Amino acid sequence: MMSWLKCCVFPLVLLCMWQLQEGAQACTCPYDHPQTQFCQSDVAIKAKVVSKATASELKYDITYDIKLTKILKGPIRHYDTICTASSSAACGVTLNKGVEYFITGQLKPDGSLRVSSCNYVVPWESSHDILVEHFMMGCDCKITRCSSVPCGIGSPTECLWTNTIDEQDKQSACIKKSDGSCSWYGEEPNGN
Template sequence: MTRYVGSCFFTVFVLLLWCVGDIADACKCSPPHPQQAFCDAEIVIRAKVVGKKVVSNAIKYDIQQIKMFKGPDRVIHTIFTSSSSASCGVTLELTKEYLFTGRMNTDGRMRIVMCDFIQYWEDLNGTQKKSLTQRYRSGCDCTIIRCSSLPCPVSAPDECLWTDWLLADGQSGPQAKYSACLKRSDGSCAWYRGMAPSKK
């Protein structure tokens, strides 16, 4: 009996260690501003998820591409992601339309991770959708600096402080939803919301 109980305790101990290790290896990343995500991505598309299949240690999502905002001159039919959330795998809903930002693997496949900007298309507002076609691209020479606690110094004129995080709004804040960081005529960068950047 003692031997059986000891075996049970050992099994529970091993399971606890496995769980702690899994938590320690969990995916960690800071949600990007939509513009920064656009600029950093190799591919940005609007697509509908139409199928799902587990392939080895990955998940292959079949998609119907609706619009390519950035990427290769061809239609993307599949997106791959890790099957584990600890490895930054993404879970998508079938029949839903998304905006995807991601990268191209060396084998030519599009890959997404949890740290990419992935949103339901219907959840994006009009400003964000319009910015995908021009404003975000034109602001890729600027750098968006996340500001989550004061003070947040700007170290270069081509930087914009993303202060939505001061109120814990993050990607739901006004700068993320309605603003773009663009270069002004003097070479510095500034936020603007639906109008040309100031010359001051």
């Protein structure tokens, strides 16, 4: 009886546990400052969604038709669609028709624009115009995340991001100063 359990039931239990683990996997992204997401993207645009998502031939991607308003970063070309995964578990994003967005993303080999929940995709009205301009000037700086005190920076070209200041990620940009060092610029209460 014991050998039957070892032979048949144990592998079956392992198979069930593996399937549960596979089903439990979801999208995970690093918790990055929006400026880091901007700097690591291939493209950053301001665009309005003009149609709801449509499924691609492969069924695991969806496409949104957009009206390009402004190219903030990347190759100058006409972007009229963006592609994303069809589910949030696969890092897909859901966009609303008629809303204008600040969108960062990656270029696919065919030249199309792909966005995910790991990119910075927010309604344009919730982004600060001046901050977006500073993001474009700050890609020579590195933002170092501090998740537990004490922490510090290793170079004058880094800004320490504690995110303990109310909405530091939405109010500040790390930009290079004339002396070559980097510091926070924006509406931080501590004045850095």
